[in-house]
Amino acid sequence: MDIVIVGFGTVGQGVAEALSRKAPTLQSAFKEKLRVVGVFDSKSYDVSPKGLDPREVAGRKQKLGRVGPELNGKGVLEILEEVDYDVMVEVTPTNIKDSEPGFSNMMFALSSGRDVVTANKGPLALKFKELSRTAEKNGGRLRFEASVGGATPVINLSREILMGERILSIRGIVNGTCNFILNRMKDEGLPFDQALREAQEMGYAERDPSYDIDGIDSAAKAAILANAIFRRDVTFHDVRRTGIRGVSLEAVELAAEERKVVRLIAEVSESRLEVSPRLVPIGHPLAIGGTLNIFQLMTDLAGDITVAGHGAGKMETASAILSDIVALLKEDCASRKKEA
Secondary structure: OOEEEEEOOHHHHHHHHHHHHHHHHHHHHHHHOOOEEEOOOOOOOEEEEEEOOOHHHHHHHHHHHOOOOOOOOOOHHHOOOOOOOOEEEEEOOOOOOOOOOOOHHHHHHHHHOOEHHHHHHHHHHHHHHHHHHHHHHHOOOOEEEHOOOOEEEOHHHHHHOOOOEEEEEEEEEEOOOHHHHHHHHHHHHHHHHHHHHHHHOOOOOOOHHHHHHHOOHHHHHHHHHHHHHOOOOOHHHHEOOOOOOOHHHHHHHHHOOOOOOEEEEEEOOOOOEEEEEEEEEEEHHOOOOOEEEEEEEEOOOOOOEEEEEEEEHHHHHHHHHHHHHHHHHHHHHHHHHHOO
């Protein structure tokens, strides 16, 4: 399996490290060699049909700020026209405004029958249907576990392990930054602005925190869940969204008096698509603190199923991407056995 990594920031470098560490085990298990044959960042690239050393490329990126020769006016897709690969790992930054360049990268690969594994929320939250149809039409496979729960396997859990269940609804905390802020307000009595500054100082929140605190990130993930699990045809813009910017310390304290906490909850079902602050009883699974993500799935046979884990982070996200690559390897292995 020949892989190209498009986007080589924190997540892309995590994917390179994970592949370097796990490739020997996977090759032994599936009798198929894994090679990274191309790596692209925003300014440069490195390709080799014989395979690159992912750790070497990551070291070059950290030392020089680029992975190889500069693009010099060439586009990533122009270079990819001449690269033979099986899977594109698309991990460019999320763009919730127009989904680029991720959408064009994914469409390029899927249109040629290649597989795509991604953590990029923008294209999935805005143009899920177009991507899915293109994959189906051309025989490509689109996998995106890392786009919603990071290392918390909600999509593959729902679509594969629970495929015999009817999932009635999903409720969850899908943004660790908001959860950290709300938890600090409750535990330390900090006003919102001070809790936000602390989150920024610790690296949980960006200098411009609107993507997190205004519920944009959570709404994008809710749209992806609606399309992927409930087969709806929605976009980020269809999500009823209220962030936590307006949550006051007084509201958090009043909730505590009633033995409740305020949490930013995403709720998705066949008829509901919403992200908003809600009161959650202390002791309920969704009252979880810290920066963890958590999902509660309501099913018709098994009842409530809850899964929690890290929703962000270099190696956590790489873990989810690797799980999708393993799923592709399993399918390929099963296909070869069937043909034999």
